[in-house]
Amino acid sequence: MKFAIVSKGDERSETIKTRLIEQLTDYSLTYDLDHPDLVISVGGDGTFLEAFHRYIHCLKTTAFIGVHTGHLGFYADWVPSEVDQLVEEIAKTPFQIVEYPLLEVIIRSKSDRVEDRLLALNEAAIKTTDGSVVFDVEIKGEHFETFRGDGLCISTPSGSTAYNKALGGGIIHPALEAIQVTEMASINNRVFRTIGSPLILPKHHTCLLKPLVDRSFLLTVDHITDTYTNVKSIQCRVAKERVRFARFRPFPFWNRVRDSFVAEDDPTLPRR
Ligand code: NAD
Numbered sequence: 496m497k498f499a500i501v502s503k504g505d506e507r508s509e510t511i512k513t514r515l516i517e518q519l520t521d522y523s524l525t526y527d528l529d530h531p532d533l534v535i536s537v538g539g540d541g542t543f544l545e546a547f548h549r550y551i552h553c554l555k556t557t558a559f560i561g562v563h564t565g566h567l568g569f570y571a572d573w574v575p576s577e578v579d580q581l582v583e584e585i586a587k588t589p590f591q592i593v594e595y596p597l598l599e600v601i602i603r604s605k606s607d608r609v610e611d612r613l614l615a616l617n618e619a620a621i622k623t624t625d626g627s628v629v630f631d632v633e634i635k636g637e638h639f640e641t642f643r644g645d646g647l648c649i650s651t652p653s654g655s656t657a658y659n660k661a662l663g664g665g666i667i668h669p670a671l672e673a674i675q676v677t678e679m680a681s682i683n684n685r686v687f688r689t690i691g692s693p694l695i696l697p698k699h700h701t702c703l704l705k706p707l708v709d710r711s712f713l714l715t716v717d718h719i720t721d722t723y724t725n726v727k728s729i730q731c732r733v734a735k736e737r738v739r740f741a742r743f744r745p746f747p748f749w750n751r752v753r754d755s756f757v758a759e760d761d762p763t764l765p766r767r
Pocket residue numbers: 539540541542544567568569570617618653654655656657658659661716717718755
């Protein structure tokens with residue numbers, strides 16, 4: 496089996512990376528940065544997002560796993576003291592794969608050209624540098640509302656515990672193939688009216704945002720921000736691609752949510 500490691504780059508993460516490479520190659524696994532079957536991220540959730548985007552072109556054949564070297568991570572759920580155990584698990588067992596849905600974002604220009612097609616593990620956040628965003632929001636081909644405000648966040652189920660949660664969105668179990676649309680400070684008065692609640696859209700229910708004011712947009716997909724001008728529409732839906740997590744022990748989603756947000760944060764304890 497071939498593996499790659501994406502490290503946060505700090506001293507602690509680099510030490511664990513070196514140890515992992517030594518121990519896994521001792522078990523005759525191959526360190527291959529180009530075509531890995533398994534990508535191990537060593538750092539935090541930010542490192543995991545980076546690893547996901549670095550290997551986004553081979554999601555069908557690559558599985559991901561995270562070791563956290565800072566505070567508890569949502570995606571990075573192995574602690575440094577468990578590295579030996581993780582190495583043994585990787586070396587000896589055919590691992591179980593758990594797949595989670597992703598978000599697809601398609602940006603079309605005014606000439607109706609597809610400018611970009613992006614995949615998000617957590618979310619896409621759409622804002623502008625200049626005043627409010629003003630969008631016609633269409634759902635499944637029908638006009639739903641005109642949104643005016645700071646922006647919109649469209650998240651995946653696994654991203655529902657990230658930015659979406661801070662915006663008052665609900666937490667969605669990743670077994671549900673859905674995306675969630677949450678508002679950022681919508682303007683609601685006698686002229687402008689939005690639903691005000693997060694919307695959860697099933698697979699095939701596309702959300703189309705059509706700008707009504709000619710502005711440049713800041714589109715942040717996970718940790719990557721780009722600026723788009725001349726935008727005709729931003730289309731969001733559940734992607735046909737999925738992310739594959741390697742699982743060597745059960746760690747149910749709700750336990751992960753509990754341990755991240757409810758249970759006492761003790762980084763010295765193994766996360767079970
Ligand atoms: P960062 O370093 O600012 O990390 C933000 C925090 O989000 C970290 O504590 C990380 O552990 C946590 N996080 C990331 N994905 C998560 C998930 N799926 N569930 C629960 N927590 C999660 O930024 P970064 O490392 O570049 O990560 C980018 C992510 O930060 C974005 O995808 C977005 O979800 C999140 N974010 C959150 C807020 C907020 O909560 N107000 C604002 C902006 C961005």
